[in-house]
Amino acid sequence: MKNIPLDELIPKLQTPEERELVLALGYQVISSSARVTEEPMINDEEARAYQKLLELLNLPEARVKELEATVDAQLQKSEGLVKSMSRQLGQFFREVSQ
Numbered sequence: 059m060k061n062i063p064l065d066e067l068i069p070k071l072q073t074p075e076e077r078e079l080v081l082a083l084g085y086q087v088i089s090s091s092a093r094v095t096e097e098p099m100i101n102d103e104e105a106r107a108y109q110k111l112l113e114l115l116n117l118p119e120a121r122v123k124e125l126e127a128t129v130d131a132q133l134q135k136s137e138g139l140v141k142s143m144s145r146q147l148g149q150f151f152r153e154v155s156q
Contacts, residue, residue: 079150
C-alpha cells in the first residue's frame with residue numbers, strides 16, 4: 059500500500075460525478091463514528107482533512123451541502139456505512155458503464 063497525497067490523486071478524477079462520489083465517500087467515513095465515546099463524530103484531524111478534500115475537489119458549495127445532507131440522511135436511517143458505500147459504488151459503476 060502506498061500513502062499517495064490527495065494533491066496527486068484528485069487531479070486524476072475525470073468527471074464531476076467522480077469528484078462527487080469521492081466527496082460523498084469521504085464524508086461518510088468521517089461521519090460514521092467516533093473513535094472513542096468522548097470524541098465528537100468528526101474530530102479535528104478529520105475536519106482538516108475533509109476541508110482539504112473540499113478545496114481540492116472544487117465542487118459548488120450548494121452541491122457539497124446536498125451531498126452531505128444525503129449522506130446524513132442515509133446514516134440516520136441506520137443503513138450502515140459499508141452497505142451505503144457499496145450501494146453508492148454500485149450505482150456509480152452502473153451509471154458509468156451506460
